[in-house]
Amino acid sequence: MTQKRRTPEALALRELDGSRWDDWYRTLEVAFGGQAGSPERRELWRALTEVDRSLAVWDGTDLVGAAGAFSFAMAVPGGAVLPTAGVTMVGVLPTHRRRGVLTALMRHQLDEIHERGESLAALTASEPAIYGRYGYGLASWRLAVRIARARVTVAAPAPQAAPAVRLRLADPAASLAACEELYAARVPLRPGMLARRPGWERAALLDPPEEREGHSALQCVLAEDRAGGGLLGYARYAVRVEWQHAGAAGAVRVREVTAADPRAHAALWAFLLDLDLTDTVRAENLPVDDPLLHLVSDPRRLRPHLHDALFVRLVEVGDALSSRRYAAPLDVVLEVTDAFCPWNAGRWHLRSAGRELGALCEPTEAPADLALDVRELGSAYLGGRWRRWPGPGWCGSCARGRWPRPRRPSAGASRPGCRTASEPRPAGRRAGGPAGGRTGRVRPAAGGGPGSAGARRWPRRR
Numbered sequence: 497m498t499q500k501r502r503t504p505e506a507l508a509l510r511e512l513d514g515s516r517w518d519d520w521y522r523t524l525e526v527a528f529g530g531q532a533g534s535p536e537r538r539e540l541w542r543a544l545t546e547v548d549r550s551l552a553v554w555d556g557t558d559l560v561g562a563a564g565a566f567s568f569a570m571a572v573p574g575g576a577v578l579p580t581a582g583v584t585m586v587g588v589l590p591t592h593r594r595r596g597v598l599t600a601l602m603r604h605q606l607d608e609i610h611e612r613g614e615s616l617a618a619l620t621a622s623e624p625a626i627y628g629r630y631g632y633g634l635a636s637w638r639l640a641v642r643i644a645r646a647r648v649t650v651a652a653p654a655p656q657a658a659p660a661v662r663l664r665l666a667d668p669a670a671s672l673a674a675c676e677e678l679y680a681a682r683v684p685l686r687p688g689m690l691a692r693r694p695g696w697e698r699a700a701l702l703d704p705p706e707e708r709e710g711h712s713a714l715q716c717v718l719a720e721d722r723a724g725g726g727l728l729g730y731a732r733y734a735v736r737v738e739w740q741h742a743g744a745a746g747a748v749r750v751r752e753v754t755a756a757d758p759r760a761h762a763a764l765w766a767f768l769l770d771l772d773l774t775d776t777v778r779a780e781n782l783p784v785d786d787p788l789l790h791l792v793s794d795p796r797r798l799r800p801h802l803h804d805a806l807f808v809r810l811v812e813v814g815d816a817l818s819s820r821r822y823a824a825p826l827d828v829v830l831e832v833t834d835a836f837c838p839w840n841a842g843r844w845h846l847r848s849a850g851r852e853l854g855a856l857c858e859p860t861e862a863p864a865d866l867a868l869d870v871r872e873l874g875s876a877y878l879g880g881r882w883r884r885w886p887g888p889g890w891c892g893s894c895a896r897g898r899w900p901r902p903r904r905p906s907a908g909a910s911r912p913g914c915r916t917a918s919e920p921r922p923a924g925r926r927a928g929g930p931a932g933g934r935t936g937r938v939r940p941a942a943g944g945g946p947g948s949a950g951a952r953r954w955p956r957r958r
């Protein structure tokens with residue numbers, strides 16, 4: 497059903513009418529600088545757009561703002577793969593910026609995500625400063641490397657293991673199904689990885705000639721088990737050959753390296769770093785713990801750059817915290833502030849018996865151990881560092897440097913209900929009833945994952 501909301505200055509926000517997709521996409525292109533993308537890219541985004549999750553802001557007959565969401569599933573610590581709104585295609589025309597259009601889009605979108613029952617939203621940001629105000633926290637990082645390959649060798653696999661891996665060049669399209677199967681099996685193993693919905697495999701092969709910047713068409717090399725023939729890994733890459741006075745000085749652009757096995761991973765990188773007529777190898781999207789860092793003879797020559805990657809937003813705090821696992825037993829009351837999604841605000845009792853067992857997060861009236869903003873929860877959610885958000889809503893007295901226990905007495909808690917160091921820890925904390933009508937819903941997870949009733953056992957109180 498088409499909903500209509502008023503945005504500032506009598507602009508109107510509506511769900512996208514699919515017949516206006518071209519206008520919507522053009523608005524995005526203009527917001528991103530005005531360059532038209534390739535026809536292939538355009539057709540792919542047209543096919544992938546979920547029209548009922550796409551929003552448009554109108555000024556009369558002009559489409560001036562856009563935002564979309566994809567129905568993704570994202571791996572979280574412990575291996576569950578949870579429904580996640582993948583926020584995307586956000587743009588406002590330069591004539592209409594800084595009037596609250598983005599804020600209206602985010603308001604509508606987060607209400608819709610909440611109504612759908614997705615407890616997580618995630619995005620990659622064009623600029624990191626934008627999305628904190630809407631409750632997104634920086635949850636993961638990526639590495640970009642630019643490798644001077646002549647200065648680097650890859651530690652060869654152990655002699656007895658090396659012959660076990662066979663490398664074979666393959667047509668990227670013909671090998672797609674096998675590669676996708678391998679990718680899908682890797683998803684639960686790395687928090688933050690996104691399961692590819694049907695149709696998204698096309699994105700992995702998108703390769704418009706006008707975006708190649710002098711490189712070849714996409715190429716694919718498979719690492720196979722020499723004995724059984726099974727696929728152990730694959731790499732997709734393109735090569736640009738350039739001739740200079742001193743000879744060939746080409747470059748390899750690595751799109752993706754995925755491997756189920758360390759021997760295959762090493763063999764694929766050894767291959768990519770040893771291609772004739774090239775002297776640099778670039779990759780933009782490596783995990784920060786990629787084994788490549790430890791395989792090369794001289795890690796400095798990778799010239800690694802750290803970039804922000806996923807921003808995560810807990811849309812339903814109780815559900816989201818119940819649905820992942822925790823490395824150690826946990827029994828803590830969190831006082832959560834959430835100015836943009838007030839249904840999350842309040843105290844939450846989070847308990848887990850450790851890595852192998854589930855977790856439960858429920859509303860409580862018990863005194864808080866830690867006060868923090870939903871943005872900080874988002875930044876810690878995938879298992880990364882808890883990043884402080886020194887913005888409005890920050891409880892300086894209660895939270896500053898006081899995790900997991902206050903270190904020194906303070907005059908008093910600045911937020912009602914937050915425990916100070918001078919107060920004793922409550923002896924028998926119990927989860928209180930739902931506060932303000934909130935409920936700590938627990939999403940069952942497949943395979944006895946976090947939140948699955950059969951797997952849950954509670955830690956004994958000390």
Ligand SMILES: CC(=O)SCCNC(=O)CCNC(=O)[C@H](O)C(C)(C)COP(=O)(O)OP(=O)(O)OC[C@H]1O[C@@H](n2cnc3c(N)ncnc32)[C@H](O)[C@@H]1OP(=O)(O)O
Nearest residue numbers: 527584585586587588593594595596597598599619622625
């Ligand atoms: C997930 C993705 O798709 S990321 C892609 C985002 N899109 C782009 O970067 C394309 C180019 N930029 C744009 O289209 C727009 O400038 C947008 C979407 C970033 C912002 O849209 P606007 O309608 O101008 O934002 P709006 O007026 O609602 O601003 C809300 C707040 O965010 C702040 N803000 C907006 N853009 C930025 C920015 N780039 N950097 C820092 N702060 C920003 C505003 O100052 C305002 O702050 P306030 O609440 O303290 O007053």
